[in-house]
Each structure stands twice: as C-alpha cells, then as structure tokens.
Amino acid sequence: MSVDLVVSATPEQELLVETSARFIASTLPLSQVRALAEAGRAPDAGYYETAASLGWFGMLADERHGGGSASGNGVLDAAAVAAERGAGLQPGPFVGTNVAVAALAGAQPRHAELVGRLVRGQARATWVAGAVAGLTPDTGRVVASADGDGYVLRGSVRHVADADECDHLLVTADGVDGPVQLVVDANAPGVGRRRLEGMDITRRGFAVSFDDVRVGADALVGEPGAGAREAVERELAIAAVLTVAESVGAMHHDFTTAVEHARTRIAFGRPIGSFQAVKHLLADTSLSLEMAKGLVVAAAEALGEGAANAIELAHAAKSFVAERGIELTHACFQVLGGIGYTWEHDHHLFMRRLGADAVAFGSAQWHRARLGEGIGVG
Amino acid sequence: MRDVTQDPARDEGQDGRTQPPPLAEYRARARAWIAENLERASGSRVEYRVGEPADLAAERRLQRRLYAAGYAGISWPREYGGQGLPAEYERAFRLEARGYRLPDFGVVGGTTYGVCALTMLAHASPEFRRRHIPRILAGDELWVEFFSEPAAGSDLAGVRTTATRDPSGTWILNGSKIWSSGAYYADWGMCLARTNWDVPKHRGLTWFAVPATAPGVTIRRIRQITGDAEFCEEFFDNVELSDDDVIGEVDNGWTVTQTMLLFERGGGAAHDSSRRVAPRGIAPDLVELARSVGRLNDPLARDLIVRAHVDDLARRALLARLGQRMTRDPGTAASLASYGKLSSGVYDPIRARLAMEIGGPDAVAWERDDADPAATAQAKAAEAFLGSRFMSIAGGTNEMQRNTIGERVLGLPREPSFDRDKPFREVLQDARAWTGRGGSSR
Numbered sequence: 093m094s095v096d097l098v099v100s101a102t103p104e105q106e107l108l109v110e111t112s113a114r115f116i117a118s119t120l121p122l123s124q125v126r127a128l129a130e131a132g133r134a135p136d137a138g139y140y141e142t143a144a145s146l147g148w149f150g151m152l153a154d155e156r157h158g159g160g161s162a163s164g165n166g167v168l169d170a171a172a173v174a175a176e177r178g179a180g181l182q183p184g185p186f187v188g189t190n191v192a193v194a195a196l197a198g199a200q201p202r203h204a205e206l207v208g209r210l211v212r213g214q215a216r217a218t219w220v221a222g223a224v225a226g227l228t229p230d231t232g233r234v235v236a237s238a239d240g241d242g243y244v245l246r247g248s249v250r251h252v253a254d255a256d257e258c259d260h261l262l263v264t265a266d267g268v269d270g271p272v273q274l275v276v277d278a279n280a281p282g283v284g285r286r287r288l289e290g291m292d293i294t295r296r297g298f299a300v301s302f303d304d305v306r307v308g309a310d311a312l313v314g315e316p317g318a319g320a321r322e323a324v325e326r327e328l329a330i331a332a333v334l335t336v337a338e339s340v341g342a343m344h345h346d347f348t349t350a351v352e353h354a355r356t357r358i359a360f361g362r363p364i365g366s367f368q369a370v371k372h373l374l375a376d377t378s379l380s381l382e383m384a385k386g387l388v389v390a391a392a393e394a395l396g397e398g399a400a401n402a403i404e405l406a407h408a409a410k411s412f413v414a415e416r417g418i419e420l421t422h423a424c425f426q427v428l429g430g431i432g433y434t435w436e437h438d439h440h441l442f443m444r445r446l447g448a449d450a451v452a453f454g455s456a457q458w459h460r461a462r463l464g465e466g467i468g469v470g
Numbered sequence: 471m472r473d474v475t476q477d478p479a480r481d482e483g484q485d486g487r488t489q490p491p492p493l494a495e496y497r498a499r500a501r502a503w504i505a506e507n508l509e510r511a512s513g514s515r516v517e518y519r520v521g522e523p524a525d526l527a528a529e530r531r532l533q534r535r536l537y538a539a540g541y542a543g544i545s546w547p548r549e550y551g552g553q554g555l556p557a558e559y560e561r562a563f564r565l566e567a568r569g570y571r572l573p574d575f576g577v578v579g580g581t582t583y584g585v586c587a588l589t590m591l592a593h594a595s596p597e598f599r600r601r602h603i604p605r606i607l608a609g610d611e612l613w614v615e616f617f618s619e620p621a622a623g624s625d626l627a628g629v630r631t632t633a634t635r636d637p638s639g640t641w642i643l644n645g646s647k648i649w650s651s652g653a654y655y656a657d658w659g660m661c662l663a664r665t666n667w668d669v670p671k672h673r674g675l676t677w678f679a680v681p682a683t684a685p686g687v688t689i690r691r692i693r694q695i696t697g698d699a700e701f702c703e704e705f706f707d708n709v710e711l712s713d714d715d716v717i718g719e720v721d722n723g724w725t726v727t728q729t730m731l732l733f734e735r736g737g738g739a740a741h742d743s744s745r746r747v748a749p750r751g752i753a754p755d756l757v758e759l760a761r762s763v764g765r766l767n768d769p770l771a772r773d774l775i776v777r778a779h780v781d782d783l784a785r786r787a788l789l790a791r792l793g794q795r796m797t798r799d800p801g802t803a804a805s806l807a808s809y810g811k812l813s814s815g816v817y818d819p820i821r822a823r824l825a826m827e828i829g830g831p832d833a834v835a836w837e838r839d840d841a842d843p844a845a846t847a848q849a850k851a852a853e854a855f856l857g858s859r860f861m862s863i864a865g866g867t868n869e870m871q872r873n874t875i876g877e878r879v880l881g882l883p884r885e886p887s888f889d890r891d892k893p894f895r896e897v898l899q900d901a902r903a904w905t906g907r908g909g910s911s912r
C-alpha cells in the first residue's frame with residue numbers, strides 16, 4: 093500500500109511508485125528486512141541492480157549519465173521512492189548513493205563513468221560528511237593536505253551509513269582553503285571501515301578512517317573552498333530531504349499499524365479505537381503525519397526546481413519530521429500497548445528507525461539553528 | 471423589485487432565451503463600469519477593531535449601486551435578483567474589481583453572502599427566496615446565524631430554543647442563542663429551534679427567519695476575553711413568527727444545518743490545488759517582538775522564532791496537500807477540512823505561547839504609547855495569547871475535529887451514544903438522572 097506522499101503525482105511518478113512498492117514487497121518485505129537485520133547482513137548485489145533498473149539511483153542524474161527523472165523533478169521522484177522505502181524499512185545506501193550521484197553528475201566530466209555505474213546499480217557510494225559545516229558535531233573530521241598535485245587524507249568519521257557495501261566514498265574534508273570534496277575508492281590502502289553497534293538494526297553504521305590515504309587530483313569533485321561549500325549545502329539538503337522522505341514512509345507504516353490495532357483490539361466490550369482517549373491521540377498523530385508529508389513534498393519540489401526557498405524548506409522539513417516522527421512512534425507505541433514492547437512485533441523496528449533518522453544529517457535543533465541564521469538578514 | 475430585463479450585462483437571444491455575452495465582452499464592459507463607478511481602494515485594507523464597518527449606510531449604498539448595475543449575485547439565479555451567469559463571469563468581475571473598493575460589511579458580510587443566502591438558495595421556498603434574496607443582494611438585509619446556545623455548542627442538535635405553533639397558526643419562539651458574530655448590526659437572523667420534543671434530537675428541528683427588531687427579540691453584545699465585543703447573545707421572549715418565516719421543512723432542519731455547516735467550513739468553496747509554499751519572511755511578527763525586547767541576537771529567542779516558523783511552513787504545506795486531496799476526491803472534502811481546522815486549533819495556542827516566551831515580561835506589560843512600535847508588538851503578543859484558543863473552540867472544537875478525523879478518515883468506530891433513537895425530552899431527563907453507575911441507575 094502506497095504512502096501517498098505525492099498527491100498530485102504525474103502518471104510517470106505513479107508508475108515509479110507502484111513498481112517500487114511492488115519490488116519492495118516481493119524482494120525485501122519486512123520479514124526479510126528483519127532476517128537481514130538480525131543476521132547483521134546487507135542486501136545482495138541483485139537487489140541493487142533491480143532497484144537501479146527501476147530508476148532508484150538515476151533520478152538526480154541527467155540522461156547523459158543514463159539517468160533521468162520521471163516527472164521532470166528528480167528530487168520529488170526520489171522522495172516518492174524514498175517514502176516507499178521507508179514504509180518497508182529498506183536498508184542500504186539509497187540516500188548516500190543519490191547524494192553522490194547528484195554531487196558527481198554536477199562536477200567534472202571525468203566522473204561520468206562512475207556516475208553511470210552508480211546509476212546502473214553496478215557500484216554504490218555513501219557520503220562521509222562528519223562534522224563538516226557543524227553538522228553532527230564531534231563525529232570527527234577528515235583533513236586533506238596537498239600532496240604533489242593530489243591530496244593525502246587523514247582522520248576518521250563516525251556514523252557513516254552502509255560503508256562496507258560501498259565501492260566509493262564521497263569525502264568532504266577540510267582543505268587548506270576551506271572544504272574540499274574528493275571521491276575515494278573505499279578499498280584503497282589506508283581506508284578503514286569499522287562496524288558500530290546501532291539502535292536502528294535495519295541500517296548499518298560505520299566509523300570510517302583515513303590513514304594517510306593518497307588520492308590524485310582526479311579525485312577532486314567540484315572546486316575546493318567556496319564551490320565546495322555551496323555543493324555541500326546542496327548535498328546536505330538532498331540528504332536531509334531524502335532522509336525525511338524515508339522517515340514519513342516509516343511513520344505512515346507505523347501509524348497504519350496502530351490504527352488497524354485500534355480498530356480490532358477489543359477492551360471493555362468494544363474496539364479501543366472507539367474510546368476518544370485513543371481516537372483523539374490517533375487523530376492528532378494523523379494531523380502530524382499529514383503536515384509532515386506536506387512539508388516533505390514542499391521541500392522536495394523546491395529543491396528539485398532550484399527554488400529560492402529550497403534550502404530553507406529542507407531545514408524546516410528535517411527539523412519538523414525529526415520531532416514529529418519520534419512523537420508519532422511514541423503515540424503508536426501507546427496505542428499498541430504491551431505488544432509494542434515485544435521483539436516479535438514490527439513496531440520496534442520503526443521506533444528504532446525513526447529515532448535514528450531524527451539525528452541523521454543534523455538534528456532538529458541543528459537545522460533550526462541554520463534557519464535562525466536567516467533572522468534579521470535581508 | 472427592479473426590472474431584470476433592463477439588465478445591461480445580458481443580451482436577449484433570437485429565440486427569446488437569454489444568452490450570456492462573450493466573456494471578454496462582459497469583462498470589458500465590467501471594466502468600464504468599474505472605472506466609472508467605483509473608488510480606488512486605499513493602500514491598506516481597513517482593519518476593524520471589531521467586526522463592524524465604520525459607516526454601515528455607506529457600505530449599503532455601495533452594495534445597492536452594484537446591484538442596480540447587475541454586478542451583485544452575478545452567478546445567482548435571475549428569478550431572485552441575480553444574473554444567472556456562469557461562475558467565470560463572477561470571477562472575471564472580481565478580477566477587474568481588484569484594487570477598487572467593494573462593499574465591506576465586516577464579519578456579517580461573510581455570514582450573509584457566504585452562508586445564509588447560499589443556504590436559503592438551497593433550501594428555502596421560492597416565495598421565501600423571492601422575498602429575501604433580492605433584498606440581500608441590494609444590501610437591505612444583513613443576516614447572521616442564531617445557532618449555538620448557552621447549553622448547546624459542540625452538540626448543536628441539542629438546541630433547546632423552542633418554537634410552538636399556536637391554534638391560529640402563529641409560531642411562538644422562546645429561548646436564547648449565543649456566539650452570533652456581529653448580530654448587533656444585522657437585520658435578520660437564521661434561527662434553529664426545536665419544534666418537536668417527542669422525536670430524537672436530529673429530527674425535531676426547524677429553521678426560522680427572525681427579524682432582529684421583532685418584538686420580544688433582545689440582542690446583547692458580549693464582552694470577550696480580548697476586550698472586544700463582536701459576539702452577541704439573543705433572548706427570545708414569545709417572538710411571533712409565521713409559516714412564511716420557515717426555511718426548509720418543519721422538523722427537517724438538520725438537513726438544512728448540514729448544508730449550512732458545509733458553507734461555514736468552506737467545504738462548498740472550490741479547492742485551490744495549485745497552492746504552493748512560496749517564500750515568505752521568517753515569522754515577521756515574532757522577529758519584530760524579539761527586536762522590541764532586545765532579544766534578536768539571543769540564540770534562545772531565535773530558536774523559539776524558528777520553531778514557530780517551521781510550524782507555519784508545515785501548516786501551509788498541509789493546506790496545499792489538503793487542497794490536492796480534496797481535488798482528487800471531492801467526496802472527502804468535508805472530512806478533510808477537519809485537518810485544517812484542527813491544525814489552527816492546535817498550533818495557534820502553541821504559537822501564542824512561543825510569542826509570550828520570546829516577549830517575556832515585556833509581553834505582559836508595556837509602555838502606554840500607541841505610537842511606539844515596540845509597545846505595539848508587545849500588546850499584539852498579549853492579545854494573540856488571549857485570543858489563541860479561538861480556533862480550538864469556535865465553529866467545532868478540537869475534539870469535534872478529532873472525532874471527524876478519527877471516524878470519517880481513519881475509520882474508527884463511534885463512541886456509544888446516549889441520545890440516539892430516543893425522544894429528546896427523555897434524553898434530557900435521563901441525562902439529569904444519570905450517575906454513571908451500573909447500566910440504568912435511576
């Protein structure tokens with residue numbers, strides 16, 4: 093069942109959403125997600141190749157790179173897919189690969205070959221952002237020093253999703269003249285990927301270290317300094333919007349489960365959803381969910397169109413969904429009662445996901461602080 | 471009544487039936503008439519302290535001028551004084567009239583033209599409509615709703631104001647109403663009364679037209695929490711009405727009510743599915759407030775401002791989403807409207823509290839100087855705080871919206887009820903005797 097994120101979807105978008113939802117249900121339904129999570133494993137390569145054939149990794153690249161959007165707004169398309177992924181708690185570097193594709197496709201032509209492989213699902217990437225721009229402070233940073241006409245990378249960053257599944261890392265490092273972005277072979281000598289234990293067992297987090305990793309000048313993505321700063325802002329907005337799109341999908345599923353429970357669970361001689369105490373909690377939660385979906389769509393539309401308020405809406409969406417997502421999963425938990433406290437019921441998987449999503453790519457407070465910088469300016 | 475065949479806006483077709491003129495031609499004529507007959511609007515919209523126009527007679531004269539020229543009720547039926555033109559003619563006139571001063575009857579303008587007249591067109595007898603609709607279009611009759619009662623708010627079908635038919639056929643109205651906006655300057659009220667106490671509550675109700683000046687009608691303004699006095703209460707003491715004053719059918723008033731509520735909640739209006747979240751400044755009122763108390767650079771105050779701003783954006787995004795959902799499935803519009811109403815009822819108070827936290831003690835007491843922008847910003851925050859629960863109560867409480875969302879959107883079952891399928895007379899008796907202990911403890 094679709095999350096119905098984009099109400100005014102084009103027929104092409106509807107087809108994309110429908111085929112994506114069907115692919116998820118038949119290839120990696122919740123029972124399989126749970127099995128992978130409990131075994132600590134990632135999906136196999138076939139999953140990514142099929143997903144790529146549906147267009148999952150090409151929406152932020154143009155036709156030249158083998159990509160293309162369904163509706164003309166690639167970010168909105170990607171958000172619609174992300175919502176279906178979130179409803180099914182799909183693992184893997186969907187956000188990371190799309191951020192890398194967007195960054196590389198807009199950079200030097202020499203990256204076209206890699207973009208093509210990412211779009212086709214033959215390679216995967218994730219973003220090693222760390223504490224860049226103040227995002228998630230104290231997660232570590234990477235320093236890029238000049239080395240001949242290339243760079244040498246040192247440092248380590250925690251909370252990088254899906255690193256061991258990825259062939260390539262988009263590294264945002266501190267350079268001599270401000271930030272510098274480099275694409276690094278994940279298997280290069282000196283690159284370490286240490287698995288972290290995590291609350292969200294459907295995602296796999298890593299600490300990635302760079303121990304004198306040498307890269308050539310051809311690893312450079314865009315221009316260092318001001319150019320990179322601008323690129324990072326856009327990458328962050330894409331990462332934030334796709335993450336909250338996955339979040340609202342997860343919220344949708346958790347909420348639907350709670351409503352169904354309220355309709356069928358009998359207590360005191362009637363379905364518990366008939367009691368206003370339960371009904372009103374669900375109505376308020378439903379309002380939050382509708383607002384969250386609306387804001388995610390507004391942000392995705394604006395970002396895809398390059399609208400003037402795109403970055404503002406991305407910050408707003410991330411901060412709103414982070415808080416409402418956690419409230420929602422708590423409300424659903426309350427409606428489910430004791431069953432929600434069990435490992436057997438799927439609710440905890442959604443609670444884990446929404447708790448983790450809330451702080452991925454910047455917490456609610458961090459995004460509000462970025463918005464606050466605009467007060468009294470202009 | 472004026473002769474509608476002299477109507478400048480219409481042509482007679484060859485077969486004697488009227489044909490609308492081509493839209494472009496109509497629009498050009500309207501433009502010329504507007505330029506000739508209307509005044510340019512002053513820069514800022516008039517802001518009423520309460521819902522009353524400064525010069526009611528002038529607004530009525532302006533309305534009469536529009537009516538006489540055929541520009542009132544452009545899409546309303548011709549037999550009732552309208553022009554019977556398609557809705558796009560009405561829109562065309564509105565577009566041409568932008569920037570000009572149109573009649574503004576304050577809060578009563580909305581109830582007259584947006585709720586009462588539309589309900590009459592849907593339910594009143596042809597004789598009733600012929601008597602009242604042309605006068606409404608001419609600005610001679612302003613209408614309000616005599617609807618809620620001191621003992622019936624959310625439970626609207628539980629009204630107790632009673633109309634009894636005496637042997638001569640005269641209806642005698644007794645009871646009281648409350649929360650009628652602007653009734654003190656209205657000419658008529660649409661009044662919901664109980665005409666049969668021996669049937670379940672939804673089935674014994676009837677709508678009446680009550681002149682505001684009829685003997686036995688007392689209208690009093692209510693001083694509100696903000697100090698304003700826009701709302702009124704009415705007392706009916708043996709007010710005599712006739713069968714001609716009945717709107718819809720006797721005892722079938724609930725059908726009329728449902729139409730009326732739909733108009734009141736904007737459910738009858740076209741949905742704007744193209745609405746987008748366009749750029750707009752960060753909560754300008756709160757930024758002004760923070761500046762007035764010297765906290766513009768305080769990170770704590772800035773976080774509060776941004777919280778409000780993010781909620782503002784989410785509320786606008788919600789309305790855009792709802793508009794799209796209503797367009798996709800118009801049958802759900804009435805239920806989905808509850809989300810918009812609930813978002814105001816929930817987020818208005820939150821926003822007002824954020825403002826009070828930003829303003830601190832200066833939003834509680836300020837300099838006595840109307841010319842001082844700081845004092846104005848602070849006074850506004852205090853007034854917003856006092857008024858912030860308006861949308862959580864008026865026109866259907868948050869709880870009613872939550873019931874609608876829970877039952878009609880989410881499909882949750884209703885609460886068991888005490889008043890269905892039981893004569894209303896017994897409902898009240900049983901409720902008074904109810905102790906909550908056991909099944910039937912009388």
